[in-house]
Amino acid sequence: MFDPDKLTYLDKSVDRRVCFITGGNSGLGFFTVLHLYLHGYIVYIAGRSKQRVDSAIRQLKDEALVRRAKETPEVLQFRHLGELKFIELDLSKLRSVEHAVKQFKTREKHLNLLILNAGIMAVPYSVTKDGFEIQLQINYVSHFLIADRLIGMMDTSDDVRDPRIIYLSSVGHRFADFHFNLSWEFNHMPNIVFTWFRYGMAKTAGIHMVKSLAKRHPKVLCVAVHPGFVMNTNLFSHFTRLPFFGFLFWVLFQLFGSFFGVTNEEGSYSTLRCLEEDLSTEKDNGKYFATFGVEQKPSSVATNENYADESWAWTVSELSRRGYETDRTS
Template sequence: MSFDPDAQPYFDKQKDRRVCFITGGNSGLGFYTVLHLYLHGYIVYIAGRNRQRVEVAMKKLRSEALIRRANQNAHELENRHLGELKFVELDLCKLKSVEHGVVQFKRQEKRLDLLILNAGIMAVPYGKTKDGFEVQLQTNYISHFLIADRLVELMQDPDVVKDPRIIYLSSVGHWFTPFPFKLSWQYNYWPNIVFTWFRYGMAKTAGIQMIRSLCKRHSNILCVAVHPGFVMNTNLFSHFTRLPIIGLFFWVMFQIFGWLFGVSNEEGSYSTLRCGLGADLTAAKDNGKYFATFGVQEKPSWTARNIDYACESWAWTVQELRKRGHEIEN
């Protein structure tokens, strides 16, 4: 392991206020991302669709933070201040809910230092949201596109926000579609157990393309994509492990793979934390990059990093959102 979150900068909210907005911060590796940001003094807004679940998670986060601080010495406690945890109601499967959640956040904050587009689903059966998008595409990409568009204005004033950053949580699974594609492709074919991975890969590739486009439009903001590593003990695989008969096979396979190659939820958060807290990263030299396990820089697929395909995906997304009444400036 080459990354130590405790070695990253700490902030005092009374002297140097730092605000983070994160989707899916109440479970999995998102939980540990929030935990460390909270320990580092960030005011963290956790966007989720279920208030009760997020509030339970926030209670656990505060408890875990106190346990960890109990192991710190007097000098560390004096210089390391806890931040705050807040809830934003937001359902990624409903664009109106996304808009509403963003408005609620803007009523409370006039700045945003760190935007983490973390939430996602993986390898689920084909289905469409009420907005008419394939469910993985909207959850993993389109709703995050809309969030970034709506919140980027809070990251623009250099006198208020000194080091703005946007992090998109992608996946090694984006390699499932390493070839050029159109976001209108549905991959709604039998067997779902195969084509669900194409849909997942397409959504995660589109997220990396979004980062490539954002860093061109907002060169003052550090925009990066990350792959957390093989985090096997999350609920992302629940669909496969619950399948009749073969579900047990997948469960055993995932357990073995996780034992050989996997990382824990907390270790999985390190790539995000590296990009969110690392003082050595700057927009001038690191914009548009892709970081893998423990924050090690890697190259995504050719399709993901190709700026022409990124522009095509951007244009398609803007057009589709406008059709549904969600105006995008550019």
């Protein structure tokens, strides 16, 4: 099993590493941030609610104190806490993405770690103000725009140590193997079936993005992960909050989780494993890691280079139509 203690503990006065993470206030993102903070990273938690992120920051600081209280002074002298900061970001609005990126750039000169973690799953069909199906925009398109805007802070200078991008995909990306076409919104009934195709498509496009970024930016290690089945995060709340059926779904998810699931903290391990020093751009760029960070081969559609190129071209063109110019190199 992966052990977060194996990761390097940083002293920010000599090695200041900056992380930008989306959705770090809840679920497995919360524990990802906790371990980064315990390991000395400067973490920008990009979220849509300042109140929720501030409350998470308070809980993270308390939890860090509890964990450090279990260590001896000898151990603690080599373990320095990082910093936790809030950046406002609503992934359902491209304008908010641009604004968050601008804010970040006024505060930092370089970026070591970009974790594209936020997501929604299996919600009813709807279209954002930018005109994308909502799961596609939040899980993929907005993250594509963030990566495009921030990667320049990661790979231009040799001062940026060990730059990495980690995208939270899902085993659910495999739903897109039935049919992959980003222009097809799967707006059909019943939602409980077709919503999974929309989720799968977004998470497959995310894996394509990672592969394409790895090709275009060989100095930045870009990987995708599936965190495992983490049944106690807010990801399932659309189902568990349904009137009457919500409780049944909750019971079902708990049962499923008790056989196949991992805890919220263990859900962060696949992401954290991708920070280990044995991974390198030469041998691991574009790879996919599943529960506890075990390397896996993603679906055939996700692996297919032609599909990856098509996803890139489609996204660049759709963003351009909306006034957002991104990397057009093929």
